[in-house]
Amino acid sequence: MKTFFRLIALVKPYFWWMALAALIGFATTGSGIGLLMTSAYIIAKAALQPPMVTLQLGIAGVRFFGLARGVFRYIERLISHNITFKILAKLRLWFYDAIEPLAPARLMHFKSGDLLQRVVDDIQSLENIYTRVLGPPLTALLVAALMWFLLGVYSLQAALLILCFHSLAGIGVPLLTRQLSRGLSVGIMNRKAEQQVLALDLFQGIGELQLYGQLPAHLAAMQSAESGKLQLQRKNAIIEGLHESLTGLLMNGALIAILWALIPSISTGVVNGISLTVITLAVMASFEPFLPLPSTLKHLEADQLAGERLFEILDAKPETVAPLTPLPFPAEHSIQVEQLSFTYPGSDTKALDRLTFTVLPGEHIAIVGPSGAGKSTITSLFMRFWNSSEGSISIGGHNITLFDPEELRRQIALVSQRTYLFAETIRENLTLAAPDATDDDLKKALTAAGLSHFTAKLDEWCGQHGMKLSGGERQRIAIARVLLQHAPIMILDEATANLDGVTEREVTQTLNAISSGKTLITITHRLKAMEQYDRILVLEKGKIVEQGLHRELMDGNGLYRRMWELQHVAEMTG
Known part of the structure; x- marks a missing residue:
């Protein structure tokens, strides 16, 4: 009873x-x-x-x-x-x-x-x-x-x-x-x-x-x-x-x-x-x-x-809760990750094991590695979908657990591998990022994302899960949402993994354009245009095994070079 x-x-x-x-x-x-x-x-x-x-x-x-x-x-x-x-x-x-x-x-x-x-x-x-x-x-x-x-x-x-x-x-x-x-x-x-x-x-x-x-x-x-x-x-x-x-x-x-x-x-x-x-x-x-x-x-x-x-x-206890007196999001956006570890519930294997790295404001870094290396787990911890088992993530010198999770997610724009679109109009899917956006704002965002032909279709239905649109169009709508969000930090989590080569190149160019002046963390297993990044971190079994510029990593004989050669040899023979 x-x-x-x-x-x-x-x-x-x-x-x-x-x-x-x-x-x-x-x-x-x-x-x-x-x-x-x-x-x-x-x-x-x-x-x-x-x-x-x-x-x-x-x-x-x-x-x-x-x-x-x-x-x-x-x-x-x-x-x-x-x-x-x-x-x-x-x-x-x-x-x-x-x-x-x-x-x-x-x-x-x-x-x-x-x-x-x-x-x-x-x-x-x-x-x-x-x-x-x-x-x-x-x-x-x-x-x-x-x-x-x-x-x-x-x-x-x-x-x-x-x-x-x-x-x-x-x-x-x-x-x-x-x-x-x-x-x-x-x-x-x-x-x-x-x-x-x-x-x-x-x-x-x-x-x-x-x-x-x-x-x-x-x-x-x-x-x-x-x-x-x-x-x-x-x-x-x-x-x-x-x-x-x-x-x-x-x-x-x-x-x-x-x-x-x-x-x-x-x-x-x-x-x-x-x-x-x-x-x-x-x-x-x-x-x-x-x-x-x-x-x-x-x-x-x-x-x-x-x-x-x-x-x-x-009755389940939330994984993340807002502090009683959350700190305002800092104006200085440097990121410090110190001894970060995480293990999923029910697992004995660490998804991340004592990661330590820094991202300066405006710096563009890539985190690469084979599937299962723990790359997407980093995204989940940054967005506070989970709390780290050990270590910390700080922005502007403050642990992210001191911020309101909702405010933190407003300040970090995420484009993931799977873009979810609701069975609503293009307008309603875009205004998720900016409820007060005007039609002019929406059209500018769509144009910048390479969807200028959609500016006259704001009230067109997207279909269940956005299935009326192609994969590239769904990703570009995600990019338009990022533009409307005006967040100082961007995370791209396998954002182009499921796209064909031509669409991938176009979406990548758009992302590079809109990320100018912002802090960018790209998480991917596809080693494309790596020369553009200020630093590359190579992840294997939850640990950073290499880091440096593209040319520096190619001079070595480590995991990064082997991945590069395997992918590009496969592309050339394909």
């Missing part, structure tokens, strides 16, 4: 609105009971052919309760849905605020489909926390108290009987159906999560599945997941029908028992025939709010599972 109480704490600010909605829900059901009671009174009384004036009270009651029931129902739905939407909005904002500091380090162990299921469906399922979990029991409890009072006026025995049958309908039937449906809600949610992952894998990897002949097997797995979900849903529907039947059976049992208790009182004059008719219909109507209660426990189980899945992510 710990998860349930944590969820309750999230909706606590809406307590008085929820209480008001419960009271109006009770008034709605009470109006329905009153409508049936007054209707029964008129029908039974009219059968005795009394003077018309004696029916006026009943007629007024029918009119009042008939109108009140509709009005109260509308107000109750208005308030309860308003609460539900506010709760959902609060939950979504709360979840995003909590999950954003965890990216990317703490989220790398989750599949994207599973994360999507948690962000969308799990939060969506929590809309039931009031309308299906908290509201119905409160309404049923108030109706039970009302019937206790009404029947207690005529007979204590009848009041006790209605209390027993209401208890069975409100506690016994829900517990029975919960026992029968134990695990169904969890199973259905797990199947949905499995389907989400499989569907996302299908859409994103359909080419690879076709290439290796695994598409039929993947479709079979999707069909199996769907069949399993439908089987659980059918069982769930049968149990729902069972609990409605049991509640109806209890209503009939309560009616018979109360009639048995009250009929002897007719001879004593405590109850007359008209009152007995009124009580009969009131008892029947009083079971209406007990019908949703068995579903309450099932929704509670589903909400607890959804809460556990959300809290599993949110």
Whole structure:
């Protein structure tokens, strides 16, 4: 129940609105009971052919309760849905605020489909926390108290009987159906999560599945997941029908028992025939709010599972946090890396091992090495996606852990190997770097990045993951974002690795042009135009094994020269 109480704490600010909605829900059901009671009174009384004036009270009651029931129902739905939407909005904002500091380090162990299921469906399922979990029991409890009072006026025995049958309908039937449906809600949610992952894998990897002949097997797995979900849903529907039947059976049992208790009182004059008719219909109507209660426990189980899945992510400690009093970013941008080491969680091998180097303001350096040497790890540490295990990175003489991570990332422009474009327009993808940029600013950036033909297409849709654009165009949009960012430090992490030779040369020239006067760190395994760099660091197994100018490294007989010869011999023979 710990998860349930944590969820309750999230909706606590809406307590008085929820209480008001419960009271109006009770008034709605009470109006329905009153409508049936007054209707029964008129029908039974009219059968005795009394003077018309004696029916006026009943007629007024029918009119009042008939109108009140509709009005109260509308107000109750208005308030309860308003609460539900506010709760959902609060939950979504709360979840995003909590999950954003965890990216990317703490989220790398989750599949994207599973994360999507948690962000969308799990939060969506929590809309039931009031309308299906908290509201119905409160309404049923108030109706039970009302019937206790009404029947207690005529007979204590009848009041006790209605209390027993209401208890069975409100506690016994829900517990029975919960026992029968134990695990169904969890199973259905797990199947949905499995389907989400499989569907996302299908859409994103359909080419690879076709290439290796695994598409039929993947479709079979999707069909199996769907069949399993439908089987659980059918069982769930049968149990729902069972609990409605049991509640109806209890209503009939309560009616018979109360009639048995009250009929002897007719001879004593405590109850007359008209009152007995009124009580009969009131008892029947009083079971209406007990019908949703068995579903309450099932929704509670589903909400607890959804809460556990959300809290599993949110309880993770962020890898990086902002200091309480962050330092302003310094005007002097020299970079010092001292004894920098890092080991990924779950690994025994150091990705970086005691790196030490300095980058002066405006200096252009290249960090090269074979795949797996630890080059991209340096980028992750500079951007504070991770914290170093040992050693430090300083800018302007201050450790980067003393800066606000968001401010640090605004001051370091990154062009990575994989440029992510959202399924939005070119304009919206560009304004990520500068939300206040004007159309003129966007067009200048596109022109400088070699995309002058895009200046008239700012509102053109980029496609899912930017797939409507070529690889070179996506990289150039990344360059345009860097231009709009106006950051004094640039990091190029395999920025041209996936481009063809002609596009790579054009993008490299553009990057060289825009990095003039800025501090530039290029991370690459492709040794192209190395002569332009002020210094080259050669990385192997997380250590700096060589450093110097291109000509100096070529005069040696180390890793750099071997890499150069292998790449350029391969190019010449290719």
